[in-house]
Amino acid sequence: xxxxxxxxxxxxxxxxxxxxxxxxxxxxxxxxxxxxxxxxxxxxxxxxxxxxxxxxxxxxxxxxxxxxxxxxxxxxxxxxxxxxxxxxxxxxxxxxxxxxxxxxxxxxxxxxxxxxxxxxxxxxxxxxxxxxxxxxxxxxxxxxxxxxxxxxxxxxxxxxxxxxxxxxxxxxxxxxxxxxxxxxxxxxxxxxxxxxxxxxxxxxxxxxxxxxxxxxxxxxxxxxxxxxxxxxxxxxxxxxxxxxxxxxxxxxxxxxxxxxxxxxxxxxx
Amino acid sequence: xxxxxxxxxxxxxxxxxxxxxxxxxxxxxxxxxxxxxxxxxxxxxxxxxxxxxxxxxxxxxxxxxxxxxxx
Numbered sequence: 001x002x003x004x005x006x007x008x009x010x011x012x013x014x015x016x017x018x019x020x021x022x023x024x025x026x027x028x029x030x031x032x033x034x035x036x037x038x039x040x041x042x043x044x045x046x047x048x049x050x051x052x053x054x055x056x057x058x059x060x061x062x063x064x065x066x067x068x069x070x071x072x073x074x075x076x077x078x079x080x081x082x083x084x085x086x087x088x089x090x091x092x093x094x095x096x097x098x099x100x101x102x103x104x105x106x107x108x109x110x111x112x113x114x115x116x117x118x119x120x121x122x123x124x125x126x127x128x129x130x131x132x133x134x135x136x137x138x139x140x141x142x143x144x145x146x147x148x149x150x151x152x153x154x155x156x157x158x159x160x161x162x163x164x165x166x167x168x169x170x171x172x173x174x175x176x177x178x179x180x181x182x183x184x185x186x187x188x189x190x191x192x193x194x195x196x197x198x199x200x201x202x203x204x205x206x207x208x209x210x211x212x213x214x215x216x217x218x219x220x221x222x223x224x225x226x227x228x229x230x231x232x233x234x235x236x237x238x239x240x241x242x243x244x245x246x247x248x249x250x251x252x253x254x255x256x257x258x259x260x261x262x263x264x265x266x267x268x269x
Numbered sequence: 270x271x272x273x274x275x276x277x278x279x280x281x282x283x284x285x286x287x288x289x290x291x292x293x294x295x296x297x298x299x300x301x302x303x304x305x306x307x308x309x310x311x312x313x314x315x316x317x318x319x320x321x322x323x324x325x326x327x328x329x330x331x332x333x334x335x336x337x338x339x340x
Binding site: 046047048049053054056057060061064067068071072075076079082083085086088089092093097100101105106107109110113 | 281282283284286287288289290293294297300301304305307308309311312313315316319320322323326327331334335338339340
C-alpha cells in the first residue's frame with residue numbers, strides 16, 4: 001500500500017467522536033480498539049493530518065502509539081526553544097494585550113504549544129481574557145502533561161464553560177486527554193456539563209485510565225448508574241465491562257452486578 | 270542523497286521510535302517522517318509569521334526587549 005501524501009491540516013470541525021466499535025484487529029479487545037482509535041486521532045491532530053491518513057498505524061498497539069506520540073510531542077513542543085522564548089516574552093506584556101495577540105494572531109495551536117512555557121498564574125490571567133470558544137480550541141490542542149499547573153489553577157466555572165463547548169463539539173478524545181489532570185473541583189464542574197453519553201465516551205478514551213475510578217467517585221453512585229444505563233441503551237456494555245479493571249472493587253461490582261442483571265450472557269463470554 | 274525511511278524518522282524524532290513503528294513498511298516510515306517534518310516546518314513558519322505580525326501591535330518601547338527575548 002502506498003502511503004497517502006502529507007497534506008495540510010484538516011478543518012477543525014472534523015468528527016472527533018470515538019466510534020464505539022472501530023475496525024476489528026484480530027485478537028484485539030474492544031477497549032484496546034478504542035484506545036488505538038483515540039491515539040490515531042491524537043496523532044492526527046498533532047501532525048495536522050486526518051486520522052485516516054495514518055491508517056497504516058492501525059495495527060500498532062495503543063502503548064506504542066502513545067510512546068510515538070510522546071516523541072512527536074517532545075519534538076514539536078520543546079523543539080528549538082522558540083516556543084519557550086515566546087512564552088518568556090509574554091512576561092513583558094500586559095495580560096490583556098497578550099490575550100488579544102493570542103486570539104487574533106497566534107491562534108489556538110501555537111497558544112496550546114506555548115502555554116506550557118508560561119508561568120501558570122500569568123497563563124490563567126491571560127485565559128481569563130479569552131473567549132470560551134477560543135479556550136475550547138486551545139484545550140483540544142493541549143498536551144495536558146505540560147500544562148498540569150495551569151489546568152489546576154483555571155477556575156472551575158471556566159472549566160465548566162469550556163466543557164460545555166467541548167461536549168457540544170463531541171470532542172471526547174480531547175476531553176479524555178485532560179480530564180484526568182483536572183483538580184477535583186474542576187472535575188465536579190466539568191461533570192455537571194457532561195451527560196451520561198458524553199461521560200461514557202470520555203471514559204472509553206480517558207488517556208490516564210488510573211484516574212477513571214477517581215473521576216467516577218467524584219460523580220458518585222448516581223453517575224455510575226447513569227453510565228451503566230447509557231451503555232446498556234447504546235449497546236456498549238462489552239466496552240464498559242472492559243473498563244472494570246480500572247475501577248475500584250466497589251465500582252466494578254456495581255457495574256458487573258447491573259450488567260449481569262441485564263445481560264448475563266455478555267459477562268459470561 | 271538517498272535516505273531510508275527509518276533513518277529519516279529517527280532524524281525527525283531525534284530518537285529511535287518504538288520497535289513496532291520501526292517495523293513499518295518503508296513507504297509508511299517515509300510518510301510518517303514526512304508528516305513530522307511537515308508539522309515542524311509548519312509550526313516554525315507559523316511561529317515566525319505570528320511573531321513578526323505581533324510586533325506591529327506591541328508598544329514601540331517594548332519591541333526592542335521583546336525582540337531580544339524572542340530572537
